[in-house]
Amino acid sequence: MSFVLDLFTMGAVLAGALFFLAGTVGLLRFPDPLTRLHALTKADNLGLGLIVIGLLPQVAWPLGAFKLIAIWLMALFAATTISQLMARAARDGEPVR
Amino acid sequence: MTLALAVDIGLALLVLAVAGWTIAVRDTFAAVIGFVAYGLLLALVWVRLAAPDVALTEAAVGSGLTGLLLLSASARLRHAKTSAAPPGPVLQWAAGALCILIAAGLAALVLLLPDPAPTLAPAAVAHLPATGLGNPVTGVLMVYRAIDTFLESVVLLPALLGVWSLASEGDWGGAPILRHPRPDGALTLMAQVLPPLGIIVGVYLCWNSADHPGGAFQGGAVLAAMWVLALLAGLVDAPPIRQRGLRVLLVAGAAVLLAVGLAGIGLAGAFLAYPEHYSKPLILAIEMALVLSIAVALALLVAGPPVRTPS
Structure with a gap:
């Protein structure tokens, strides 16, 4: 059973890492702020989410699992807010770097 | 090479790379962002050194709060007129030499510590x-x-x-x-x-x-x-x-x-x-x-x- 769980962890974390890689490539290659934000949110939402899901079988239930999920939700919340602010600034033509 | 050692070496290289980039980048805003990333990586280094107290301080005060102060300073500077001429080559070289001297001194101190350290x-x-x-x-x-x-x-x-x-x-x-x-x-x-x-x-x-x-x-x-x-x-x-x-x-x-x-x-x-x-x-x-x-x-x-x- 633990072998299957380990396999699940490896698969999910690897998939998450892939999303981070893709997001980073997008961040570096995409032409304008909105598309770059789009690439970045994939890494935040899916990449981190997959890594958290993958790590869930490896931590103590329930406290460790709750901590991981809380971290994921906080990161999602922060990333969403920042994306909104940056996208609005980009739309209004304020200097975005 | 164990996996932990590989992670540590990767982390150390990343810290050095971000530090170098922060110094090399010309734009103030970008340098501040680099400084924040550097602080967060440094917090991870402290965690790896089993010093969670220092890691928390580095993340909260060193990276987060100092980064915020630098960010607002750079925002204020953007509106200010840049009338002052950039420092001449003599001053730049002097500053660089002083930094290298301090870094070398710190490195020497760490390397010359008796083993086990007091x-x-x-x-x-x-x-x-x-x-x-x-x-x-x-x-x-x-x-x-x-x-x-x-x-x-x-x-x-x-x-x-x-x-x-x-x-x-x-x-x-x-x-x-x-x-x-x-x-x-x-x-x-x-x-x-x-x-x-x-x-x-x-x-x-x-x-x-x-x-x-x-x-x-x-x-x-x-x-x-x-x-x-x-x-x-x-x-x-x-x-x-x-x-x-x-x-x-x-x-x-x-x-x-x-x-x-x-x-x-x-x-x-x-x-x-x-x-x-x-x-x-x-x-x-x-x-x-x-x-x-x-x-x-x-x-x-x-x-x-x-x-x-x-x-």
């Missing part, structure tokens, strides 16, 4: 039960080297006075303004949802520091961040700096620490000594006062000089 850690742990604390770092900060903590809590006040002294003549006593140009939508939601959680985390970091990693500075930085968030979203206004309650809060931490320290002369025979069996409640009382003062001071440092003429 340490007070066993002595600190051996006397920990007498303090009633479980976290040796808090023991050092609040008992063995309480004078350092006292000076740290005091030094925030001249720093804040330095920021306040940038106010124009007519604005003295007024309130600083720290607000996003258009505080609505997502930012408002964040500023409404996050502070309840953040306040719990901040108080927890301080309250729990007797036995677990954390402390007044880490907790204070988190509390300050929550206040700054509410200020940015325009949910609250910064208080005028002449307000008496605000000033009492600012000095409360240092004042409580000083009062307990002076009482220690009579009750325990030395400045900053705690009477036996009362050390833990006294330390907790000091930390609770400290965390409030630090939070207010750090948030006001970010808020900047007062700009609103007192009405």
